[in-house]
Amino acid sequence: MATIFWKELADHLGSRRFFILSLIILVVAGTSVYLGVRGFQENPENVGEYAYLRLLTTAQSGLPSFLSFLAFFGPLLAVLLGFDAVNSEFTRGTVSRILSQPIYRDSWINGKFLAGLTTMAIVVLSITLLIFGLGLFALGFPPTGEEFGRLVLFVVVAVIYLGFWLALGILYSVLFRQTASSALGAVATWLFFTLFLYMIAGVIADQLVPIRADSTAADLLRNQNVRDFVLRFSPVALFEEATLPILVPTYRGLSLLALLTRPDVPTSPLPIGQSLLVGWPQLVGLLALTAVCFAVAYLVFMRREIRTS
Amino acid sequence: MIVEAKSLRKRYKDVWALDGLDLSVQEGEIYGLLGPNGSGKTTTILILLGLTEPTEGTVRVCGYDPVREPLAVKRVVGYLSEKVGFYEELSARENLRLITRLNGIPEREAKRRIEEALEQVGLKEVAGRPVATFSHGMRQRLGIADVLVKNPKLAILDEPTSGIDPEGAVQILDLIKRLRDEAGMTVIISSHLLYQVQRICDRVGILHRGRMVLEGTVSELTGGGEGLLAVVEGATAALRARLEGEEWTRSVEDVGDGRLRVIFEERARADFLRIVAEEGAVIAELRPRTRSLEDIYLRYFQG
Numbered sequence: 104m105a106t107i108f109w110k111e112l113a114d115h116l117g118s119r120r121f122f123i124l125s126l127i128i129l130v131v132a133g134t135s136v137y138l139g140v141r142g143f144q145e146n147p148e149n150v151g152e153y154a155y156l157r158l159l160t161t162a163q164s165g166l167p168s169f170l171s172f173l174a175f176f177g178p179l180l181a182v183l184l185g186f187d188a189v190n191s192e193f194t195r196g197t198v199s200r201i202l203s204q205p206i207y208r209d210s211w212i213n214g215k216f217l218a219g220l221t222t223m224a225i226v227v228l229s230i231t232l233l234i235f236g237l238g239l240f241a242l243g244f245p246p247t248g249e250e251f252g253r254l255v256l257f258v259v260v261a262v263i264y265l266g267f268w269l270a271l272g273i274l275y276s277v278l279f280r281q282t283a284s285s286a287l288g289a290v291a292t293w294l295f296f297t298l299f300l301y302m303i304a305g306v307i308a309d310q311l312v313p314i315r316a317d318s319t320a321a322d323l324l325r326n327q328n329v330r331d332f333v334l335r336f337s338p339v340a341l342f343e344e345a346t347l348p349i350l351v352p353t354y355r356g357l358s359l360l361a362l363l364t365r366p367d368v369p370t371s372p373l374p375i376g377q378s379l380l381v382g383w384p385q386l387v388g389l390l391a392l393t394a395v396c397f398a399v400a401y402l403v404f405m406r407r408e409i410r411t412s
Numbered sequence: 413m414i415v416e417a418k419s420l421r422k423r424y425k426d427v428w429a430l431d432g433l434d435l436s437v438q439e440g441e442i443y444g445l446l447g448p449n450g451s452g453k454t455t456t457i458l459i460l461l462g463l464t465e466p467t468e469g470t471v472r473v474c475g476y477d478p479v480r481e482p483l484a485v486k487r488v489v490g491y492l493s494e495k496v497g498f499y500e501e502l503s504a505r506e507n508l509r510l511i512t513r514l515n516g517i518p519e520r521e522a523k524r525r526i527e528e529a530l531e532q533v534g535l536k537e538v539a540g541r542p543v544a545t546f547s548h549g550m551r552q553r554l555g556i557a558d559v560l561v562k563n564p565k566l567a568i569l570d571e572p573t574s575g576i577d578p579e580g581a582v583q584i585l586d587l588i589k590r591l592r593d594e595a596g597m598t599v600i601i602s603s604h605l606l607y608q609v610q611r612i613c614d615r616v617g618i619l620h621r622g623r624m625v626l627e628g629t630v631s632e633l634t635g636g637g638e639g640l641l642a643v644v645e646g647a648t649a650a651l652r653a654r655l656e657g658e659e660w661t662r663s664v665e666d667v668g669d670g671r672l673r674v675i676f677e678e679r680a681r682a683d684f685l686r687i688v689a690e691e692g693a694v695i696a697e698l699r700p701r702t703r704s705l706e707d708i709y710l711r712y713f714q715g
Contacts, residue, residue, distance in 0.1 A: 106514050201514070205482070205487040
């Protein structure tokens with residue numbers, strides 16, 4: 104499996120699409136950090152605690168935060184790494200060549216998945232470290248140990264999240280014979296979960312719990328709950344809910360609205376373990392989704408006849 | 413026996429691709445697996461390699477069962493698939509390197525084998541170029557190099573000459589023959605191009621609708637003892653009449669321009685030559701009449 108892994112990893116890192124997408128993410132990350140740092144410089148009193156984590160989560164002058172950007176664009180990178188993993192080997196005719204070598208069939212697909220995962224881990228880790236580095240350069244004080252710990256946790260969760268999209272891409276590459284169909288399917292799924300589900304969730308919530316001028320706070324809260332419930336079918340929302348407590352230590356899994364109705368909830372930051380616990384169900388959900396997606400791809404691939412004609 | 417298959421059947425959805433195939437190949441021979449498209453050649457090969465499972469029947473390849481020990485089989489069998497594909501952006505050498513790594517061949521040994529294989533298939537000069545720049549014939553030769561680096565006991569080549577110009581095909585076939593002669597490799601070649609296979613195969617088996625319909629050495633199948641065939645130039649009506657009068661003449665046919673095509677029994681060679689000379693005609697061609705494999709093939713598959 105190691106041979107496959109290293110070959111696929113080299114393919115990924117050398118490929119043009121990887122280069123372009125990483126460049127986009129890098130540029131946006133750089134810009135958001137730059138704007139964030141400038142915001143700190145203009146209002147030095149805002150720096151406060153967890154400045155480094157805030158670099159990752161605050162949206163600046165219309166630009167989304169690095170977190171939402173990763174939630175939105177990261178999947179595209181992951182899906183693009185995976186969507187032609189298997190079917191392109193069929194169309195190129197390399198399947199029979201590789202599988203007639205003394206390797207187990209599953210080590211091939213496992214190697215591909217692991218290589219994709221490693222690629223994305225490298226991207227996420229290097230970009231977040233770069234952000235911290237830029238922050239160090241601009242802010243002039245180092246991140247605390249806790250901030251660093253939270254960053255590492257964040258990278259792990261992000262890799263799991265991107266792993267889901269990679270597994271999805273590989274699943275499509277197994278299900279569809281044509282790379283064009285699997286690419287379309289993958290991008291359609293990405294759009295559905297990142298854009299349409301947010302709209303649909305709003306519509307459903309408004310249908311079930313209509314908001315009128317005279318709606319009570321409880322109604323608003325119920326509307327929000329329905330919306331959140333629908334959204335939790337999306338890995339994007341799960342990712343955001345799982346990472347928010349990690350990157351925003353004061354986050355307790357309650358929306359602003361809920362906080363307004365419950366003034367008794369404290370707003371002090373949580374310790375790192377408790378923060379992790381807040382996002383734990385979502386994290387497990389993400390892991391399960393990734394595992395299911397890859398398992399289906401694996402099973403279909405293992406049963407697939409090699410014959411192409 | 414290096415390959416032994418008994419009453420193999422293979423079902424794809426509702427089609428029986430193989431329907432009771434028996435196959436045995438001896439060590440050191442070049443065996444030609446012939447048959448029209450869709451007769452089950454590729455399916456047979458995939459089963460031998462353990463890349464697909466037979467629905468019924470038993471197989472042994474080099475003493476292993478491909479269904480239960482596919483890895484053991486793949487370690488000793490080299491395979492060139494019908495539509496062989498390479499990683500286009502990698503060079504020929506890198507493509508071969510991948511194969512040696514997957515086979516767990518130590519780097520130094522691998523390096524030696526790769527250079528040797530490239531030399532043998534004549535791709536040494538272009539080995540550093542990406543495969544994307546290779547012609548079809550070069551790819552096919554690289555495919556053979558791919559088999560060679562494994563140093564297999566048995567090489568299975570699926571349509572190694574398809575889509576290659578005649579000259580290239582002859583080169584490839586000669587290369588295959590040389591490998592058998594020098595390295596003692598057993599070779600199974602599948603093809604639908606009979607005249608090519610006929611040149612190098614020790615034995616052939618003809619597949620039709622998933623069964624072996626005919627098997628034997630090329631000379632057994634094409635068969636001797638079919639008499640002689642002569643083409644006579646400058647033939648007169650008298651010559652024709654005299655030939656037709658002999659009891660050893662089987663057929664006389666006018667092929668135009670005063671040429672006759674005569675088929676007669678071998679024992680009467682001297683008589684034939686004498687008569688032709690007496691009538692002042694010239695023999696343009698005289699050869700033993702054999703059925704070509706093509707005749708056999710057509711006879712089976714047209715009826």
